[in-house]
Amino acid sequence: MRRADRLFQIVQYLRGGRLVTAHMLAERLEVSDRTIYRDIADLQSTGVPIDGEAGVGYILREGFDLPPLMFTRDEIVALVAGARMVRAYGGPAMARAAEEALVKISAVLPDTERARIDRTEIHMPLWVVSEEERRTIDTLERAVEARHVLKIDYRDEAGASSCRDIRPLGLWFWGKVWTVVGWCELRGDFRAFRIDRIASITCDGRVFKHERGKQLADFYRQMERDEAARDWAHRRSQNAP
Structure with a gap:
């Protein structure tokens, strides 16, 4: 949870006129008591009327409300x-x-x-992505965040099947097709896998660490090098006698 979100949640939990301890807030927000103490002090310093002290508890004085959000x-x-x-x-x-x-x-x-x-009359069709693909998207998104190595059964454009261990790094949506970019242990390189071609996903709890040459930033650099090479080859062919 971002710190800004946590501060907002603290204010919401303190509403209602009852005493709330730092330990209760820490358990709800899954942080340490010390983090809550710092957050309360920061909120008080910005003018949020929180009364109380460490070891006793905190309460939000009546009449306080967050200013309305303003959007264009x-x-x-x-x-x-x-x-x-x-x-x-x-x-x-x-x-x-x-x-x-x-x-x-x-x-x-x-x-x-x-x-x-x-x-706001902006709408999108709800039948483009299948329910199975939707579930796969959530699974992959969580695996990216948790850095879980995944075993996938994948079929390529020609229909050939293979089993891959991948380190999922990010998801891309191309208008009608989702892909997951990851480091493929089988190929020893980056690969982009279409989600609609993934037959199954297995997670055995293995966690990968970011290694030089196998991170998303490295994938971007590789793409830039490949694009530069294609541009150079195109210019050379255009200038050939």
């Missing part, structure tokens, strides 16, 4: 379009999170702007 018309349209795009093309967990995010944003928008969310 174009920002609201972008947020709505992005959430609906994730709902249409993302995994089930992503879709739920996008919907919940819109609800939270709507709850803190001024009345004059809240209606703009419903008036």
